[in-house]
Amino acid sequence: MDKLQVALLQLPVVADKDENLTKAALGLREAAGKGARLVVLPEMWTTPYDTAVFADYAEGRTGKTATFLSNMARELEMVIVGGSIPEKDKAGRIYNTAFVFDAQGEPLAYHRKKHLFDIDIAGGQYFRESDVLTPGEESTTFETLGWTFGLGICFDVRFPDQALDMVRQGADCLIYPAAFNPSTGPLHWELLMRARAMDAQSWLLACAPARQTDGGYVSWAHSLVVNPWGTVEHDLGTGAQVRIASLYKESIETVRAQIPIRGIQA
Numbered sequence: 001m002d003k004l005q006v007a008l009l010q011l012p013v014v015a016d017k018d019e020n021l022t023k024a025a026l027g028l029r030e031a032a033g034k035g036a037r038l039v040v041l042p043e044m045w046t047t048p049y050d051t052a053v054f055a056d057y058a059e060g061r062t063g064k065t066a067t068f069l070s071n072m073a074r075e076l077e078m079v080i081v082g083g084s085i086p087e088k089d090k091a092g093r094i095y096n097t098a099f100v101f102d103a104q105g106e107p108l109a110y111h112r113k114k115h116l117f118d119i120d121i122a123g124g125q126y127f128r129e130s131d132v133l134t135p136g137e138e139s140t141t142f143e144t145l146g147w148t149f150g151l152g153i154c155f156d157v158r159f160p161d162q163a164l165d166m167v168r169q170g171a172d173c174l175i176y177p178a179a180f181n182p183s184t185g186p187l188h189w190e191l192l193m194r195a196r197a198m199d200a201q202s203w204l205l206a207c208a209p210a211r212q213t214d215g216g217y218v219s220w221a222h223s224l225v226v227n228p229w230g231t232v233e234h235d236l237g238t239g240a241q242v243r244i245a246s247l248y249k250e251s252i253e254t255v256r257a258q259i260p261i262r263g264i265q266a
């Protein structure tokens with residue numbers, strides 16, 4: 001499929017998990033109604049972004065959120081890249097994990113955030129996911145709808161090697177559910193997303209929660225669609241919204257033919 005309609009759901013995330021699921025359902029229906037074949041949700045969209053509560057919101061691979069995403073994918077016949085949620089494994093370890101379901105509702109891929117978000121900016125953002133989360137170990141790609149997708153989560157975007165791994169595995173489009181913040185957002189968000197799209201010469205989708213300033217972690221928002229030239233095609237700003245975008249295989253081929261760096265990257 002040379003042209004692919006995708007959607008980004010920049011959701012407002014609240015403490016009530018059921019409310020988050022209800023808003024996601026509305027957004028997914030809207031995206032399906034507008035013709036999206038693949039939809040991306042934000043990082044940690046079922047829970048406040050707070051290490052103190054990740055264990056309370058954590059679920060397994062057949063839990064409530066996975067069941068919801070699978071049912072929605074089957075009903076709407078869309079691929080759902082389910083942002084990320086706190087995932088608890090059988091040993092009780094917790095990961096920041098993206099669940100992907102195909103258009104029949106079957107699990108297609110899982111990505112556990114490889115690079116945990118540990119920063120301490122003087123006078124700014126402090127966060128230590130490693131206090132409660134276990135890092136993943138793999139770079140993740142999956143194939144669907146005639147495209148190959150690479151999947152990372154937020155802090156992973158700071159690691160070019162991981163993006164290039166995904167390109168070596170054939171990625172046409174990199175997807176990053178994410179949630180930058182008012183310290184790092186203005187400095188690095190767009191710069192990193194454009195840089196990874198440029199390195200990879202691929203499309204890039206970054207989906208963040210809408211900005212809310214009523215306490216707790218503040219998401220920078222600004223979900224993005226970046227093309228293989230590194231140009232921003234969509235910037236969703238800060239409010240809640242569903243945005244449809246079109247991706248074209250041809251632009252990947254054009255950039256890779258006109259600026260042939262693949263041999264250097266491999």
Ligand SMILES: NC(=O)CC(=O)C(=O)O
Nearest residue numbers: 117154155179180181184
């Ligand atoms: N939330 C993250 O994982 C990363 C982030 O906010 C940053 O790198 O800044």
